[in-house]
Amino acid sequence: MSDEEEDYMSDAFLSKIQDVKPGVSMVRRVKEAMKKEMQQTEKNIRNRQKTYKEQEKESRETALQSSISNENKGFALLQKMGYKAGQGLGKKGAGRVDPIPLNIKTDRGGIGMEEVKKRKAEEELEHYRQKVRAKQQNETKSLEDFRSRVRTEREERKIEGDLRRSQRACEQLDSQKGITVPREDWYWPKADADDEEEHEKEEEEEDEEEIVELTSFDKLQILTSYLRGVHFYCIWCGTTYNDEEDLSSNCPGDTAADHD
Template sequence: MSDSEDDYMSAEILQGVSDQRVGIATSRAHKRQLQINSRFEESREPTRPKKPASHAEREKERRDEALAKPISHESKGFALMAKMGFKPGMTLGKQREDEIRITEPISLEIKANRTGLGHEAEVVQERNDRVEAVMQKMKEQAAKHEELIEDYSNRRRLDEKVKQLVKDIRACRKVCEELDHRIDRTVPRIAWYWRSYKVIKDDEKEVRNYHKKVVDEEEEEYKYSNGQPAPADPNWDVTTPMDELENNLSNINTYLRDNHFYCIWCGANYCSPEDMAEHCPGNTRRAHHGDDDHD
């Protein structure tokens, strides 16, 4: 190699070589130029030839085109009908005012499968029957759901009525005991009119904080608040029959109204039966509050 020729490893040769990859834009202008070149190359590609129509498609096109045209006046059939008085736009046969007649030939319906005549209508009917069966089942499920909701609502209302009855009976018992004590009554007219309390014995006091002691009901002792012997206190709750609760409430309420002129729902102690009859709306909760909890 002569001295006049540049070394291929010299700095001058290396500076002239650009480190640029093909297809990668180095600037916005370069990117724009690449896009233009790509579109140009795509436009030069030959267009794909259209796929020729199949024999069935060509036959269908010819059939539709022929059926779309009216009957030609040059056909032999039209000539024979014209001799019998037929004119374009007329219908065949006798015409009636209330009857709809066709003026064009009936269109063809090509059957391309091997099913029998009327099979499509049968398939549609079966599909409609399945849809109707599903709808009927959904209606039955919806009705059953509504029935369950109504049953649940009725049970909730019944529980609320029973709770209100128990609450009213407890209030009547408390007032009855207080009013009876004012007139120096030592025992209630009916045993359950007053609340009774279980007597806790000394040996039970020692063990009640450590474990539950089982005692027979016959050995348990109950007393009223004034120390008089009493029967076991009734345990009324939501499991008690409603008829029993309504009967007990009616009995103790009648006792309070007749003997003490007291109305549990008014919360007032009247002076006389006349005063109660004048100012008290009635002897039921409904008469006072206008609700349907119970009579």
């Protein structure tokens, strides 16, 4: 074997080869790397220069945790007046013992800004409550108006029905007494369409006169009085009485409400 060729079985060659046992060297290298990283992190934290706010906070906390010494002039005056450390303020020692806590202002708002914000928030809350109350009142009023309208429509339909019944009864009772023409046109039910057209033509030929249109309620009252006075009849009882005395004695009244 020549001198230039290496002996692969010699100790000199084997010492150059790294240990390749699985797992052992890898775990060791990882632990060492993590340890170096932690040491470097701690070193960076120690070497980092604290900001002015951090230094101010530490100084303030240190001062608050330490009690006032006898060298303080104010504390010396209190001791001359009989005050003892740990005792409450006041003649009888009933006052506060701990110092007044500090409220550090961290924002950039001026003095009184918190009160302004609080007042503004209360005003907005009150405005919201007023809007809610107004909405509830409008909803309540709308509901009441709807109920009133429905009640009015129901009453009007009932009056219309009672009027039609009274007209039919009036026509029948008048016919039984030989009356061929109603006292008023609306005392009897409306005629057929042809008769109505002829009647309208006759009215157009006559001189125009101002006529006050009666409501269904007015017509019902007038026709009820006619039926009770002439025929002794009550549409709500559905009975023709013998005379006025019989009618007044046995009929509850001259309105639908009297018969409920």
